[in-house]
Amino acid sequence: xxxxxxxxxxxxxxxxxxxxxxxxxxxxxxxxxxxxxxxxxxxxxxxxxxxxxxxxxxxxxxxxxxxxxxxxxxxxxxxxxxxxxxxxxxxxxxxxxxxxxxxxxxxxxxxxxxxxxxxxxxxxxxxxxxxxxxxxxxxxxxxxxxxxxxxxxxxxxxxxxxxxxxxxxxxxxxxxxxxxxxxxxxxxxxxxxxxxxxxxxxxxxxxxxxxxxxxxxxxxxxxxxxxxxxxxxxxxxxxxxxxxxxxxxxxxxxxxxxxxxxxxxxxxxxxxxxxxxxxxxxxxxxxxxxxxxxxxxxxxxxxxxxxxxxxxxxxxxxxxxxxxxxxxxxxxxxxxxxxxxxxxxxxxxxxxxxxxxxxxxxxxxxxxxxxxxxxxxxxxxxxxxxxxxxxxxxxxxxxxxxxxxxxxxxxxxxxxxxxxxxxxxxxxxxxxxxxxxxxxxxxxxxxxxxxxxxxxxxxxxxxxx
Numbered sequence: 001x002x003x004x005x006x007x008x009x010x011x012x013x014x015x016x017x018x019x020x021x022x023x024x025x026x027x028x029x030x031x032x033x034x035x036x037x038x039x040x041x042x043x044x045x046x047x048x049x050x051x052x053x054x055x056x057x058x059x060x061x062x063x064x065x066x067x068x069x070x071x072x073x074x075x076x077x078x079x080x081x082x083x084x085x086x087x088x089x090x091x092x093x094x095x096x097x098x099x100x101x102x103x104x105x106x107x108x109x110x111x112x113x114x115x116x117x118x119x120x121x122x123x124x125x126x127x128x129x130x131x132x133x134x135x136x137x138x139x140x141x142x143x144x145x146x147x148x149x150x151x152x153x154x155x156x157x158x159x160x161x162x163x164x165x166x167x168x169x170x171x172x173x174x175x176x177x178x179x180x181x182x183x184x185x186x187x188x189x190x191x192x193x194x195x196x197x198x199x200x201x202x203x204x205x206x207x208x209x210x211x212x213x214x215x216x217x218x219x220x221x222x223x224x225x226x227x228x229x230x231x232x233x234x235x236x237x238x239x240x241x242x243x244x245x246x247x248x249x250x251x252x253x254x255x256x257x258x259x260x261x262x263x264x265x266x267x268x269x270x271x272x273x274x275x276x277x278x279x280x281x282x283x284x285x286x287x288x289x290x291x292x293x294x295x296x297x298x299x300x301x302x303x304x305x306x307x308x309x310x311x312x313x314x315x316x317x318x319x320x321x322x323x324x325x326x327x328x329x330x331x332x333x334x335x336x337x338x339x340x341x342x343x344x345x346x347x348x349x350x351x352x353x354x355x356x357x358x359x360x361x362x363x364x365x366x367x368x369x370x371x372x373x374x375x376x377x378x379x380x381x382x383x384x385x386x387x388x389x390x391x392x393x394x395x396x397x398x399x400x401x402x403x404x405x406x407x408x409x410x411x412x413x414x415x416x417x418x419x420x421x422x423x424x425x426x427x428x429x430x431x432x433x434x435x436x437x438x439x440x441x442x443x444x445x446x447x448x449x450x451x452x453x454x455x456x457x458x459x460x461x462x463x464x465x
Contacts, residue, residue: 021046093291097260098126146318205383206347238312
């Protein structure tokens, strides 16, 4: 789940009013076009014509069919479940990531007849009451504090955490710490119902766990009698480049998978997928709007676009380019402590200096502000100290967009190192490199574009109102 709002203080001091969006671009009331590196909700691109057409056609034909048979529901569920391991065969369609995680908790507690939940420190899994209870990022700010049934384990941060990337046993040590916490709970008479984690821990600053970490952690939870829930609300549908679901990177199969943001490309829809045995423990489940014909038509269009336009392969190639060039910037700039991620889910860790690794929150917000104001590139921050700049753009983000991003970031960081603040770019003597916009992309020859095999031509955005 995504617990951030777009922003930081720059959104307060210079708010944007967005009136239109296309592909990976957003346009404000002044007609200024911004490169969107934030909107992972617009998974296949803002206002994709195939998605818009599917929604319009279905809405004009049949908007709701609750309690009746309808082919679109069965077709969509089959298409979605085909991307998952065979054992995950039962799919519930709901309306938001919060609703999906709420249902996942109900399933786990119904199946195990237990209530206790294991979560990462600083995790966020939704804004419903029982999800706030299991989201340290939220309940730490509230008078209620931590409930007795919540057990918090450290997330496997190998850059700033207790066990780092120079330790070959970092994964084992993080799991041993989890085991210690679960053992304390057991001694106190608590029994674990489930573990719920993001597979790539975006909310904590795009933390990439060691490769064998989830295999060890899932074994620990299952030995304690609990289920494993993968919160793929932010990372599903090919965003990580290597696979359709982020958990597949780690060679594990969760007991329950939740997803939301990318499914509808902005249309409110989410899903919970689990095994038949776990589903049978819940009994009947109803949702008035979940799985309605419009949502299913939109969902099928999104899946078709991902396949037809080779967006997962593109995310892998573009993400590789970004990581390589951001790594070069890391060697050049003292405040760039770490770059990490996979596909189009990247984190740029801003620090006071490389030796201390101390988070530089204010500097991070100044960088984001300068990227928006002077380069027309939208970014946001994540992590407990809000010092990790995240890059989670629509999946149609190109190699040319990547070049615009890291060139502009280099300019901002250079200004920062010379003057102590990127705000000096306000001066007229600084030459800004323009973002490659929709018009620029249309004027480029195909051979100028580096990356995966050219994608299938999409229907013109100009045909969509």
